[in-house]
Amino acid sequence: MNHVVVVGAGLAGLRTVEALRSRGFTGRVTMVGRERHRPYDRPPLSKAVLSGEADDSYIGTDLAALGVDFWPGVSAKSLRAGVVETTEGELGYDGLVIATGADPIRLPGDGPQHVLRTLDDAHEVRAMLVPGARVAIIGAGWIGAEVATAARRAGCEVTVVEAGPAPLATAVGAEIGARTERWYDGIDLRLGAMVDSVDEGGVRLVGGAFVDAHVVVTGIGVRPAVEWLADADIDLHNGVVTDERLRASLPGVVAVGDCAAWWSRRWQTRLRVEHWDSALNAPEVAAATLLGEDAVYDPVPYFWSEQFGHMVQYAGHHPAGERLLYRGDTEGKWSAVWLTADDALAAVLAVDRPRDLVQGRRIIASGQRLDAKRLVDPEVSLRDC
Ligand code: FAD
Missing domain, CATH: 3.50.50.60 (FAD/NAD(P)-binding domain)
Known part of the structure; x- marks a missing residue:
């Protein structure tokens, strides 16, 4: 593979470039981004940047050192096999990374x-x-x-x-x-x-x-930014449809981050999550897949939100749960946990209880069964339930 084109210069696009280089890819990399900014993190926008504690959230990566040809302020307009048409002309590729994120409704x-x-x-x-x-x-x-x-x-x-x-x-x-x-x-x-x-x-x-x-x-939600792919010969359904290796239906193409609807081996369903952790970690798998290595993206999805002085953290996939139980009451710190029919943990949402989140995420990954009676006692740590 000689030339990889990355469309979208957000976290997922940038991390894919980094992952390609760290895996030894020495070919040409071009990254096309609709915004005029170099890549930055979005979570601080509604937190530190909005409250005035920070003015920006640029990611401290040296694009020149990465050897990436960065095209800021350029949009991809359409795709046909091997060619991305942009607002600045055509770009041929051997490998394509679709990382166009999502747009607000x-x-x-x-x-x-x-x-x-x-x-x-x-x-x-x-x-x-x-x-x-x-x-x-x-x-x-x-x-x-x-x-x-x-x-x-x-x-x-x-x-x-x-x-x-x-x-x-x-x-x-x-x-x-x-x-x-x-x-x-x-x-x-x-x-x-x-x-x-x-x-x-x-x-x-x-x-x-x-x-x-x-x-x-x-703030009523976002849609995957895939309109530019409307006429392309690529499967779209709530984003770019990929397999568990993040491979899209068109050869040589992978998708990552908010725009990717990947097949989850763990949950046996298609997932598209709009969370920072996925944009951070999926690119390792996308890069490996492009380079012909054997890798599967099978995370326990995670995100957090900081609101009204509370840290809210979530891990898992609660639609897989059948029962909802609580640890602690609304006056203080509390968590909600979803159990499957056979008492495995499907998801946890922790409010100011980071330990529940960390332990819950591990428990979900391991498939450990929990004792529902102990679970509702907030004094008992999750891993001992
Ligand atoms: P994006 O960051 O959206 O990057 C995609 C880039 O592609 C954009 O710059 C876009 O302009 C560009 N693009 C789109 N179309 C084209 C095109 N046709 N051609 C060229 N470029 C294109 N997640 C959490 O887990 N916790 C949080 O607390 C949290 N807070 C958030 C707060 C805010 C305000 C926002 C907006 C998001 C927050 N998120 C949070 C979500 C998280 O930031 C996203 O999941 C993450 O940014 C997704 O990264 P991405 O690279 O897939 O997409």
Whole structure:
């Protein structure tokens, strides 16, 4: 293989380049990125960058030392076997890495609407989070909760509009989400409220109510950024479909990060997770696969969120669980655990209990069975259950 083209200069794209080099690939590498920035981490955008503790989150990698020809501000437009067409012309490849991440979903309406996906977005929103500003956040998911945290800290008057019955309901279910409702103290949290449109001066709800706002931030989820592949001869279904080696259906092509829907050997289903850990670790497998080595991507998915002074961490795949149990109550630190029908751990969500997360993740990987009676005692460590 002489030339690898990487489309997408986020964490997953960059890590794939690093993995190729560390595995001894000495051929040409070209990395094409729609943004004008060199690669940076996104998790700090809704945390340190939004709150003003940091101005950027660039990843400290020397692109020149990696020998990568980086094309910032260039988008891939289409793909045919062996050729990527970009806004700057065609690029032939022997190996292709699709690492285009995901794009935020926007709501209808002519009013100014912000999203939080890029470093530029974070700076734009940050400049508007001033004391007394009325901020409407649409969506009480991971991003919405983190933006609400920063807005509240900045002294804004915050309204959060959520279509579901509880915060985080889409991500982890309404029962667990309801446990986080108390964190929205001082915030006008509107549950079960559907947005009709984002208009000048605020948000119109279905039914006619209007939420006045100087700033509207929409955090209702993302879609895999694969529109540029619409006419390509490659399987797409909720992202780029890959096997457990991250191989796409077109020869010589792998996909990683938020845009990849890979076959999970562990859960026997297709997974697409939009989390940093996957963008960090899947590239090792993608690089190995491109180089013809034998590697399988079979993680216990992991992510975290920092909201309202709480560290929320999750590992596993809760749809594989049948029973939901709790360790600790909502007043303090607590965890939710999902058990399968035969008492294996499917997933754990830990609130300010990092030990439950670390031990839970290992237990999920090992397949160890747990004693449900001991499990509900927060004083007993998970590994002893
Ligand atoms: P991206 O980081 O999205 O990178 C893809 C890049 O490809 C982008 O720069 C994009 O512009 C570019 N691109 C897209 N289309 C094209 C094209 N056609 N041509 C060229 N380039 C293209 N995860 C956690 O686990 N914990 C957290 O606390 C957390 N916080 C987050 C906070 C925010 C604000 C955001 C946005 C995400 C957060 N995440 C978090 C998720 C995590 O950051 C993502 O899972 C990770 O960034 C995915 O990396 P990626 O490289 O796959 O995609």
